Amino acid sequence: MKILWNSSVTRFSRVALQMFDNVIWFTGPLFIAIAVVLIGGCVGFYFKALLPYYFPDTTVGYFAIMVFSFWLLSNIVFNYFACVFTPPGSPTTPPKVMIISFFLS
Numbered sequence: 001m002k003i004l005w006n007s008s009v010t011r012f013s014r015v016a017l018q019m020f021d022n023v024i025w026f027t028g029p030l031f032i033a034i035a036v037v038l039i040g041g042c043v044g045f046y047f048k049a050l051l052p053y054y055f056p057d058t059t060v061g062y063f064a065i066m067v068f069s070f071w072l073l074s075n076i077v078f079n080y081f082a083c084v085f086t087p088p089g090s091p092t093t094p095p096k097v098m099i100i101s102f103f104l105s
Contacts, residue, residue: 032084039080043073 046069055062 035080039076 051065055065
């Protein structure tokens with residue numbers, strides 16, 4: 001009887017895990033789209049409302065903040081999509097080897 005119980009629990013856990021994996025696999029792009037829309041909304045609000053409020057005239061400070069904002073935005077977008085397209089698990093080469101080979105090549 002114990003063997004039947006263990007096999008049914010194992011089978012149920014395997015099926016439940018497979019169903020959960022499928023749900024995450026199909027809803028992953030939806031979560032990515034939601035994140036892109038939220039980041040885009042924050043950036044749009046910043047450039048449409050906050051930046052003109054704090055810098056109503058076009059000065060050197062306005063352009064400096066604009067350049068810094070675009071630099072920060074490009075870093076956020078790059079890191080987000082680098083995380084999205086990196087497969088899960090450990091990297092193929094250790095970070096120390098990658099850094100050394102980058103500077104020596």
